[in-house]
Amino acid sequence: MKANALFTRSEMIGFAILACVIFLLLPAVLDTFRLNLFGKYLTYSFVAIGLALCWGAGGILSLGQGVFFGLGGYCMAMFLKLEASTPENTAIQSTPGIPDFMDWNQLTALPWWWEPFHSLGFAMFAVVAVPVVFAFIIGVAMFRRRVGGVYFAIITQAFAAILTILIIGQQGFTGGVNGITDLRTLLGWDIRTDEAKETLYYVNGILLFAVLFAAQFVRRSKLGRLLIAMRDQEDRVRFSGYDVASFKIFIFCLGAAFAGIGGAMFTLQVGFMSPTLVGIVPSIEMVIFCAVGGRMSILGAVYGALLVNWAKTTFSESFPELWLLGLGGLFIAVVMAFPNGLAGIWSEKVEPRLLKLIKKSPAQAASPAQQSTPAE
Amino acid sequence: MTDETSKKPNTGVSRRAMLAGGTALTASLFLPKQLKAADYPTSEVNTTGLAVTDDTVTIGILHSITGTMAISETGSVQAEKLAIEQINAQGGILGRKIEYIQEDGGSDWPTFAEKAKKLLVNDKVASVMGCWTSASRKAVLPVFEQYNGFLYYPTFYEGLEQSPNVIYTGQEATQQIIAGLDWVAKEKGAKSFYLLGSDYIWPRTSNKIARKHIENYLDGAKVVGEEYYPLGHTQFNSVINKIRLKKPDVIYAIVVGGSNVAFYKQLKAAGIDMTKESPIVLTISVTEDEIRGIGGENIEGAYACMKYFQSLTNDNNQEFVKSFKEMWGDDMVIGDVTQAAYLGPWLWKAAVEKAGSFDVDKVRAATPGIELTSAPEGYVKVHDNHHLWSKTRVGLAKADGQYDVVFETADLVEPDPFPEGYQ
DSSP, X not given: OOTTSSOOHXXXXXXXXXXXXXIIXXXXXXXXXXXXXXXXXXXXXXXXXXXXXXXXXXXXXXXXXXXXXXXXXXXXXXXXXXXXOOTTTTTTSSSTTSOHHHHHTTOOSOOGGGGGGGOHHHHHHHHHHHHHHHHHHHHHHHHTTTOOHXXXXXXXXXXXXXXXXXXXXXXXXXXXGGOBOOOOEETTEETTSHHHHHHHHHHHHHHHHHHHHHHHHHHHSHHHXXXXXXXXXXXXXXXTTOOHHHHHHHHHHHHHHHHHHHHHHHHHHHSOBOGGGTSHHHHHHHHHHHHHHOTTOHHHHHHHHHHHHHHHHHHHHHOTTTHHHHHHHHHHHHHHHOTTHHHHHIIIIIHHHHHHHXXXXXXXXXXXXXXXXXXX | OHHHHXXXXXXXXXXXXXXXXXXXXXXXXXXXXXXXXXXXXXXXXXXXXXXXXXXXXXXXXXXXXXXXXXXXXXXXXXXXXXXXHHHHHTTOBTTBEEEEEEEEOTTOHHHHHHHHHIIXXXXXXXXXXXXXXXXXXXXXXXXXXXXXXXXXXXXXXXXXXXXXXXXXXXXXXXXXXXXXXXXXXXXXXXXXXXXXXXXXXXXXXXXHXXXXXXXXXXXXXXXXXXXXXXXXXXXXXXXXXHXXXXXXXXXXXXXXXXXXXXXXXXXXXXXXXXXXXXXXXXXSSOOHHHHHHHOHHHHTTOEEEESOOTTOOSHHHHHHHHXXXXXXXXXXXXXXXXXXXXXXXXXXHHHHHHHTSOOHHHXXXXXXXXXXXXXXXXXEEEOTTSBEEBOOEEEEEOTTSOEEEEEEXXXXXXXXXXXXXXX
16 A cells, blocks of 8 residues: 555546646636636635535534635625725715715714735635635534534535625624625736736646646545544544644534635736635525535545536536526536536446556456545 | 518617618618718728627636625626627627627636636637626626726726726615605605615725715714615514614614615614604615515515616606516516616617727727717716716605606716715
8 A cells, every 4th residue: 555655556547637638628628707706716626626525524514614705705805805905996075985885874084904905915814714704613513522413514504694684794794695705906916807817727737736736645644544433433643642622613614714715816816705605505505516526535526616617617617597497407407417427427337348458457446546545 | 570670769760760660671771871881991990909800809707696785786697698689680899790808707706817818818809798797797806907908897896996997877875866866855854864784895985975965064963873784684573673762753764785685674663664764774785676675565665765666657768668678578677787787788888889999999989978878867977977867766665566766967077086075
């Protein structure tokens, strides 16, 4: 068992293929508009990777990942909004120099907690730190008390609902239902141009691979194996002397950090952030991306996010009145026929044949690593 | 069918003259001078690469047809399709038939932005009829400004916006609010007001304007309470109790969506009989569409203040209601926003023909001053600030779900999206 290597050979191939798809194939075949859309889809895959770790490996099903995605996105949006709200741009307001929605809500000064977001450095720190702090608080409160399974899922969902209500209710500070809109520049660089969209797409791709490597590292580490052990037999791990709660808190925080990065990239590429990305529905959608991709597989999570969102866009463009049915059909088909998602199709159907075809090694080498790990 | 559609309203000729024409052929003699595509070569009317061919021009329709907003936005989609069909039956615009690409915003603001971009960048549509909520408009606004699209936005809204790329065919807040408050103060002698709303930008801004107007311009009138509830809130018992204690002359309600159903039912259940007018209920958020959900018997006696009611008796409107029901079914009702959405394609047609071009910049330049005599609400005119001059009316809700128009401003009300003294 080559436990020390970061990748098995089949994972190496998977990473290489994904890199080709993201950095070569998609930019080559798509125009800027579609590429930007795929950039948006990829931001969801940050969340899906986090879920693959928490849920697929660790058995922690969170139905509130939209919270972390949203927090990351809002932190970035606050910085961009402040930059867009120069006194010249907002001369028409009663109080020039503050974001437009504050002015509509009769605020006359910037709230103190908005002030640090004048700094890009702080905003980038907050993109990761704020979701992690939230996740830590939730994690400590839940896992230390051994709340898990369905109860944990319900509580995370409640958090998604609470945060949405909070954001909508405090519209003078957050932009309310409208969200934070009309974001323009990043340190003077216009993020709305086609060139900027392309650049952001590549930045997004690079960050995605950084996150993928981090996730892969965790999975291949001792921690990764402990997670799987916890998922399958939590008590045995506890009785073996491990502090189960700390591991769970860690992985939950890591997933939150990934989601926060995804949210920030979403804001940059789409140009606004709103509470519709925080609530229960998007949070559950993110779980679906992960499930379609195959919840055990971090690469599958990326493909799942891409496939579902691509299908969503395509169906809704072709059949504006029926597309939800088509999308529902897709989920049912995938879950019924391929319970392990896209990753399952790959590892069970495609890869063995591929290997047989190139006749490099016997088929058993192709069996996915995670299936053999728990039995170790 | 051609005979039928040629009877529908148009800008130039009287309905009587058209009805006189027995066949499509003779009717067409009475139609305004048919513009022929050949007189307007595509290379000249479309210099910016929009989706214009020698026979067609493509526009976008962008509303929610799925999700929570679908119920509200469906009427707008129907009205826009009706207008497009009627324009095509008259020979289209500059001799070109209008084709449309419909996209679903899915009640989701990022999706609106995505679809707006798709329509402008990929489909190169010449204009877009779309959006309903302020949130969706705010989401697409940067897209329209970046790619120089042209949006016709139908909903009454909070104002505080004036984009070169949007024509606002609904009323902005001051148009809708001030005339109604003046009316209730003068006609009903109202002195105390209780302001109530759903918690988002439109009710809050509207109530801000209402409060300023009540306190500064209505003699001796005061606001005795102001409260907001989250979207979708359904428990109004506590506020109804407060209202009973304060005994205001007017409950000024800007509750939206599903909350309306709960609010009016609970008001009735609490023994407040709106037909007795103590207190008077005055709303700016309940059109005939919403009454379908609330139930006419639950809101009977309330007053609504907006620019259009289905029951308007002018010829334009009777023709419009008839065509709408022919196309979409007899059980349809038409609310304020549906009518405003119907104006979009007609205003665009008028502007394109005035400009002699589909180019957005030329259409924009031609738009201020465009008049529409055939509007169901009556005569409207586009202001330099991209909003419409229109009359404001007060309707009394009846048990059958329609409004009786009890008041209408003598003149068109000027749109003022950035009202001085109301900020």
